Amino acid sequence: MKKIISILLVGLLFVSCTKEVKNNDDSKVSRVKSVTLNQFAVIKTLAEGNYLSNITYKEIKHAGNFGLGTFNYLNGEMVALNGKFYQAKVDGSVNLVKDSDCAPFAAVHHFIADQSFKVDNKIINLTELQNYLGNYLSNNRNIYSFKIHAEFDSLIVRSVPAQSLPFPPLTEVINNQTLFHLKNIKGTLVGYWFPQYLSNVNAPGFHFHFISDDEKHAGHVISCSFSKADIELDELTKLNLVIPQNEEYQSN
Numbered sequence: 001m002k003k004i005i006s007i008l009l010v011g012l013l014f015v016s017c018t019k020e021v022k023n024n025d026d027s028k029v030s031r032v033k034s035v036t037l038n039q040f041a042v043i044k045t046l047a048e049g050n051y052l053s054n055i056t057y058k059e060i061k062h063a064g065n066f067g068l069g070t071f072n073y074l075n076g077e078m079v080a081l082n083g084k085f086y087q088a089k090v091d092g093s094v095n096l097v098k099d100s101d102c103a104p105f106a107a108v109h110h111f112i113a114d115q116s117f118k119v120d121n122k123i124i125n126l127t128e129l130q131n132y133l134g135n136y137l138s139n140n141r142n143i144y145s146f147k148i149h150a151e152f153d154s155l156i157v158r159s160v161p162a163q164s165l166p167f168p169p170l171t172e173v174i175n176n177q178t179l180f181h182l183k184n185i186k187g188t189l190v191g192y193w194f195p196q197y198l199s200n201v202n203a204p205g206f207h208f209h210f211i212s213d214d215e216k217h218a219g220h221v222i223s224c225s226f227s228k229a230d231i232e233l234d235e236l237t238k239l240n241l242v243i244p245q246n247e248e249y250q251s252n
């Protein structure tokens with residue numbers, strides 16, 4: 001009898017520890033999905049002006065095909081989509097990220113959608129989008145990522161200029177951000193939602209970066225509006241943190 005109970009218990013544990021993934025056609029996929037966010041440094045140290053790290057994009061690219069971040073000296077905004085990594089610089093140019101570039105902050109993972117849905121009603125600004133997406137967060141403890149493809153009626157993105165030592169805090173740098181006002185542009189928002197209790201790790205709430213379909217426009221999203229969008233959501237339940245080991249980061 002004891003043996004039967006323990007077999008049952010093992011069975012129950014197996015069921016509860018294995019997350020089933022559903023396809024768009026609702027058929028079950030018999031595998032455990034990838035649910036780890038790979039984070040490189042944290043938002044708290046970035047906000048304090050730690051803009052130098054020895055973590056290369058070669059390492060970061062191995063850790064995911066989707067995500068966002070920045071560069072040493074805060075030289076632009078990084079957005080990663082479908083395995084391609086882009087650098088949006090303050091002059092408006094968008095380049096592919098070199099393996100030798102380094103990041104004082106980045107968050108990436110291998111995106112596998114848990115849910116896909118369409119929006120058919122008008123979203124007029126970022127607050128409205130965040131309120132809408134808030135309905136899809138099943139709890140306030142996990143991390144969520146969103147891939148949102150749309151033809152945007154309007155979109156405001158920003159980038160920031162490269163900084164020099166001694167580095168000012170992030171709030172001062174953002175005061176010197178450059179805004180780009182884009183109209184009727186197709187592209188993808190790449191974003192995360194972080195819970196408040198992890199606010200030293202990553203920006204709490206929603207955080208989106210953008211890359212246009214033609215790969216010519218990108219940046220940190222300030223606002224957007226659209227009438228239709230295809231949205232994919234990926235819920236993340238594990239967090240892997242890589243702490244920079246260079247002296248500038250360690251001693252500051």
Ligand SMILES: [Zn+2]
Pocket residue numbers: 068077207208209220221
């Ligand atoms: Zn950003």
